[in-house]
Amino acid sequence: MDKPAEMFDRDYEWSELSRFVRYPGSEATLGVVSGRRRQGKTFLLDAVCRATGGFYFAATEATETESLQQFGTALARHLGEPVPRRFANWDEAIEFLMTIAVAGPTPVVIDEFPYLAKASPHLPSLIQRALGPQGQRHGSAVRLLLCGSALSFMGSLLAGTAPLRGRASLELVVPTLDYRLARDFWGIADPALALLVNAVVGGTPAYRREFTLGDVPAGIEDFGPWVTRNVLNPGRPLFREARFLLAEEPELRDVALYHGVLSAIANGNHTRGGIAGYLGRKSTDLSHSLTLLEDVGMITRDPDAFHGKRSTYRITEPILGFYHAIMRPEWTDLERPGYAEQVWHRSQTAFRSKVLGPHVEHLARTWARWYAHADTLGGLRTRVASGVLPDPAAKSSHEIDVVVFGRDDEGREVILAIGEAKYGDVIGRGHLERLERLRELLVRRDDRATPGTRLLLFGAAGFMPQLRETARDRVDVQLVDLTRLYEGS
Structure with missing residues (x-):
């Protein structure tokens, strides 16, 4: 299939979908497509159906009876029938659906599948039966694609003892653009x-x-x-987007609590204890909430580079972090048209410290993980993290924004590089000296580090001339400005 000219990127996703729908076998096959909302899944799958003459059905939040009526109407329209089809139940509808690929492999997309399954919990079992030996008696090469944005539900479709476990030949996650x-x-x-x-x-x-x-x-x-x-304009959809993202997730029932957890993280409380303290709760009370926010893809838990049992939480969707750090505290003023400029002006300090600072640190780790060359890091990376390095002698600890791990020739894990990322500061000699001291401390405490461990300095505001001169003469010092962050390795 030729990818539509108006589709940006998504080459990998289009290739996998093409392979799936063009599979020449005569049996029906199943694929599952998921991803966070607003990522273009519908556009992608609709394009597949347009390119192949497939059937696309977008479910809505409705009762089982309504959904069956909508499904029958859409199916009749696809088949060119003048009268909507009427199905008594989903068993009858699925059985008929598996017979429509009369001219060869035909994609069938059921978008927002979680809506259907919520009203008809037995639907995955009916699909399982249709894909089994009994359902394959029609010999129909339907390429069934189930799609949804409820990540926890879509992930459970193929997990454990779920009816569709082991049935899918495609499990595609449509990611956010990096x-x-x-x-x-x-x-x-x-x-x-x-x-x-x-x-x-x-x-x-x-x-x-x-x-x-x-x-x-x-x-x-x-x-x-x-x-x-x-973003700060109450007449534009981005204004309430963060609220809608939580409201649209069926698993998140206590919305106020989840907003509180996200606010805690956005305001710099990245550990479970810090989040609990911000909310005035016990840390053990937050286990379920944090797990659900992870399951729906709104936060991620990053293990500490130096302590396997410790971890920090990070908001994955920037609009959520921006809302909770900047908009939520000012919501009363923002809802009145004409106050956005005032709010933005007085929020600059918070924007730099709570939004830009953590974001630059995240991009620094992303660059080190996916874009930095082995010559830059001193070896092939295996993982990248951040961490808190204890300093017992000084009775303190030190945060390290970037810790790059690799393996030596004998397969043992080593620390290839450590790094510091700053948004507003022009990076100078003092920042390098701090990293040098941390490297010395790390060498004494951790046999994975060496005196040759690279030092990475990320500066969105640039670097002082003296530091640039030092870096030119030292291979262990790497300076990463915005141009290199976006275009170099």
């Missing part, structure tokens, strides 16, 4: 501006087109006005 792809998608040439936009809206494709109608900041000087007219 920061480099997001820059290209937004068409922003200036990496400094691309970083600012990414810190607010991330790489969700819908925010570039549908939610802002193609409004892109004209330059750095237009970034603030762009935020006030698109």
Whole structure:
């Protein structure tokens, strides 16, 4: 299949879907497509059906009877029948659906499948039967694709003892565009501006087109006005997007608690104890809430680089972090039109410390994990983390933003590099000296580190001339400015 010209990237996803729907076997097959909301799953699957003449059905929140009526109407329209089909139950509907591929392999997409399964919990079992020996008697080469944004539900479809376990030949997750792809998608040439936009809206494709109608900041000087007219404006969809993201997740019933957890993280409380303290609760009371937020893809738990039993939590969707750090505390004023500019002006300190600072640290780890060359890191990386390094002699501890791990020739884990990332500071000799001291402490405490462990300095605001001169003469010192972050290795 030829990928539509208007589709940005998604080459891997299109290739996998093409392989799935073009499989020449005569038996029916199952694929599962998931991903966070607004990532373009519907656009992708609708394009597959258009390219192949397949059947696409988008479910809605409805009763079983209503859903069957909607399904029958859509199916009759696809088959060119003048009268909607009427099915007594889903058993009858699925049995008929498995017979429509009369001319060869035919994709059948059921989008928002969790809506159907919520009203009809037995539906996965009916599909399992249709895919089994009894259901294959029709010899229909249906390529059934179940799609949904409820990540916890979609993940459970193929897990454990679920009816569809072992039935799928495709399990595709449509990811958010990473920061480099997001820059290209937004068409922003200036990496400094691309970083600012990414810190607010991330790489969700819908925010570039549908939610802002193609409004892109004209330059750095237009970034603030762009935020006030698109994100802090109560007349625009991005204004309430963070609230809707939580409300749309069926697993998140106590919405106030989950907003509280996200606010705690956005305000710098990244450990379970810190989150509990912010909310005035016991840390043991938050286990379920944190697990559910992980399951739906709103937060991620990052293990500490130096303590396997410790971890920190990070918000994965920038618009959620921006909302809880900047918008939620100012919600009363923001709901009154005309106050957005005032709120934005007085929120600059919070924006730099709570949004831009953590975002730059995250991008630094992303760069080290996926884009940095082995020559830069001193070897092939296996994982990248952050961590807190204890310093018993000084009775203190030190946060390290980037810790890059690899393996030596004998297969033992080694620390290839450590790094520090700053947004607003011009990086100078003092920052390098701090990393050098941490490397010395690390060598004394951890046999995975060596005196040759690389030192990475990430500076969104640039570097002082003296430090640049030092780095030119030392292979163990690597400076990463915004241009290198976005374009180099």
